[in-house]
Amino acid sequence: MAAGSIPLGTCAELRRALDTGSVSAVQIVETALARARTLDPMFHAFLGMREERALEQAAAADARRLRKEVLSPLDGIPIAIKDNLAHAGEPTTCASRILSGYVSPYTATAVARLEAAGAVILGRTNLDEFAMGSSTENSAFGPTRNPWDRTRIAGGSSGGSAVAVAAGIVPVALGSDTGGSIRQPAACTGVVGLKPTYGRVSRYGLVAFASSLDQIGPFGRSVADCATVLEVIAGHDPKDATSLPESTTLSCDKWNGDVTGIVIGLPKEFFCTSGLDPAVRDRVHEAVAHLEKRGASVREVSLPHTKYAIATYYLIATAEASSNLARFDGVRYGHRSAEAHDLDTMYQATRSEGFGAEVKRRIMLGTYVLSAGYYDAYYRKAQQVRTLLRRDFDQAFTQCDLIAGPTMPEVAFAMGTRTADPVTMYLSDVYTVSANLAGIPGLSLPCGFHDGMPVGLQLLGKPLDESTLLRVGDAYQRETDWHLRRPPERTA
Amino acid sequence: MARITPEEIKQIAALARLSLAPEEVVPLCRDLDSMLDYVGLLAEIDTRDIEPTAQIVPAASMLRVDKAGASFNTALALANAPASEGAAFLVPKVIEEEG
Numbered sequence A: 001m002a003a004g005s006i007p008l009g010t011c012a013e014l015r016r017a018l019d020t021g022s023v024s025a026v027q028i029v030e031t032a033l034a035r036a037r038t039l040d041p042m043f044h045a046f047l048g049m050r051e052e053r054a055l056e057q058a059a060a061a062d063a064r065r066l067r068k069e070v071l072s073p074l075d076g077i078p079i080a081i082k083d084n085l086a087h088a089g090e091p092t093t094c095a096s097r098i099l100s101g102y103v104s105p106y107t108a109t110a111v112a113r114l115e116a117a118g119a120v121i122l123g124r125t126n127l128d129e130f131a132m133g134s135s136t137e138n139s140a141f142g143p144t145r146n147p148w149d150r151t152r153i154a155g156g157s158s159g160g161s162a163v164a165v166a167a168g169i170v171p172v173a174l175g176s177d178t179g180g181s182i183r184q185p186a187a188c189t190g191v192v193g194l195k196p197t198y199g200r201v202s203r204y205g206l207v208a209f210a211s212s213l214d215q216i217g218p219f220g221r222s223v224a225d226c227a228t229v230l231e232v233i234a235g236h237d238p239k240d241a242t243s244l245p246e247s248t249t250l251s252c253d254k255w256n257g258d259v260t261g262i263v264i265g266l267p268k269e270f271f272c273t274s275g276l277d278p279a280v281r282d283r284v285h286e287a288v289a290h291l292e293k294r295g296a297s298v299r300e301v302s303l304p305h306t307k308y309a310i311a312t313y314y315l316i317a318t319a320e321a322s323s324n325l326a327r328f329d330g331v332r333y334g335h336r337s338a339e340a341h342d343l344d345t346m347y348q349a350t351r352s353e354g355f356g357a358e359v360k361r362r363i364m365l366g367t368y369v370l371s372a373g374y375y376d377a378y379y380r381k382a383q384q385v386r387t388l389l390r391r392d393f394d395q396a397f398t399q400c401d402l403i404a405g406p407t408m409p410e411v412a413f414a415m416g417t418r419t420a421d422p423v424t425m426y427l428s429d430v431y432t433v434s435a436n437l438a439g440i441p442g443l444s445l446p447c448g449f450h451d452g453m454p455v456g457l458q459l460l461g462k463p464l465d466e467s468t469l470l471r472v473g474d475a476y477q478r479e480t481d482w483h484l485r486r487p488p489e490r491t492a
Numbered sequence B: 001m002a003r004i005t006p007e008e009i010k011q012i013a014a015l016a017r018l019s020l021a022p023e024e025v026v027p028l029c030r031d032l033d034s035m036l037d038y039v040g041l042l043a044e045i046d047t048r049d050i051e052p053t054a055q056i057v058p059a060a061s062m063l064r065v066d067k068a069g070a071s072f073n074t075a076l077a078l079a080n081a082p083a084s085e086g087a088a089f090l091v092p093k094v095i096e097e098e099g
Helices: A011-020 A025-043 A051-066 A109-116 A159-166 A183-189 A223-233 A278-293 A306-327 A343-354 A357-370 A375-396 A422-429 A433-438 A466-479 B006-015 B022-044 B074-078
Strands: A046-049 A078-082 A120-125 A149-153 A172-177 A192-195 A215-220 A263-267 A297-301 A402-406 A442-450 A453-461
Touching: A011 A025, A011 A223, A025 A046, A025 A051, A025 A078, A025 A120, A046 A159, A051 A120, A078 A109, A078 A159, A109 A120, A109 A172, A109 A223, A120 A159, A159 A172, A159 A183, A159 A215, A172 A192, A172 A223, A183 A192, A183 A442, A183 A453, A192 A223, A192 A466, A215 A223, A223 A442, A223 A466, A263 A278, A278 A297, A278 A402, A278 A442, A278 A453, A278 A466, A306 A357, A306 A375, A306 A422, A306 A433, A306 B022, A357 A375, A357 B006, A357 B022, A375 A433, A375 B022, A402 A466, A422 B022, A442 A466, A453 A466, B006 B022
Parallel strands: A078 A120, A078 A172, A263 A297, A263 A402
Antiparallel strands: A046 A120, A172 A215, A192 A215, A192 A442, A402 A453, A442 A453
């Protein structure tokens, strides 16, 4: 059998194989690298691999195992990281030309915690430039393709990480989620994606897009694997002033598939959205019915400001982005224009050459809404509506333990069909942006298929209550096998 | 419903330190108009007396001990610089020499 012909299993399966000695970490990493070599030319999930370092780290993991000094459940397990996370000595491109030549001088806390746990960083994954997009079509290095149908989007912005997991190259990956950038590509590709509570995972070393919304989280094929990664990367970090002190104890070993007593809220606004594909709606209702059979109860709740969420999100996110991306000026790192004869020309030429069309569009909108005369009408207004959206969730969570709905109103759409009109692209985030605005955790998991493409179920939880989301998601996966389905394997 | 003129686009671009190619101006007018039309939806909500949310995490959790920690050395800080000299980033001259 050719190396890499078999997709990698879950972390839990690999860990058992490592424990029994039937496989070594080096063999696992070799398989992952071989699969990337075979499959990635078709999907373009990766922007860079670290073959040599990954094999060294795997060998070190094997040596630790021999000495019975295993560091964590992730010791020796390969993981891919989105290329907006800093990793010392490695490039960090954000899929942008403006960071060409940049080599990170430091390591993001989430990545450092993975390495300290023995995880093997396999490579950097593709994204929409600076995480701005919902399809990974905005990458300066070309789009990522969906392994279920290469003519369709992988979702975005963390499309590369989602596909690396969906294609069975790695069991787990890290992404970042500012308005749905973990959950939406997870739904598009039939994997699990978790956006933790804002502040749960340190953002130190995550290239900032919209600082009040950004959060790092895991992709995996099983909910349990996402929980394992979250426990490793979560926790307070003095280098991120917004990281929370609360501990992350998920008690995964106590999960038994029973969800008796859990009250699931179904927001009526989520199911009457124009653009919701009836087949997606049906899959979600079927998933909720499964959970009812396992002991959960269901009630209707209301999130009355849902229809304002996207507008609110795009005002806040672009305003914060226009400010955050001011740092890319050609002075300290990355691209500098050859037209740099005076300082102002240098800034302008560098930024105009370095940023792609969507990034420029968002910087322009963000600059406009923050400019004198428009601040109150747009930016402040959006911040006020953000308060109302938070209150909606506070109110809903007095009546239920978690909220269920679709992750996306439809299955992954055809590539190239939404790039001409930014607003239609933004509408695919209708169900995901609210969680970022309210700071609450959100989980997407596969709940069936439509038109041959995976459908995502989204569970939204109370702040810091990832535990309930993951426990319920795990219960669902014990009952169903959607997450075990694999895209058909073809070679180029 | 066009609100943004090409002149305004150029002003915003100047504020954002972007120099736009002539062919970028009209599409950006159209895109910003379309985005502003969409976000105009918020005008229908009464937000009088509603506090704005700037940050989800309470400010009290944001303080740490005011103590200097380890930092990059000069070589590492300059390692990515497009141009540097000694311990400094090199940029085009900003002050004209006197005389």
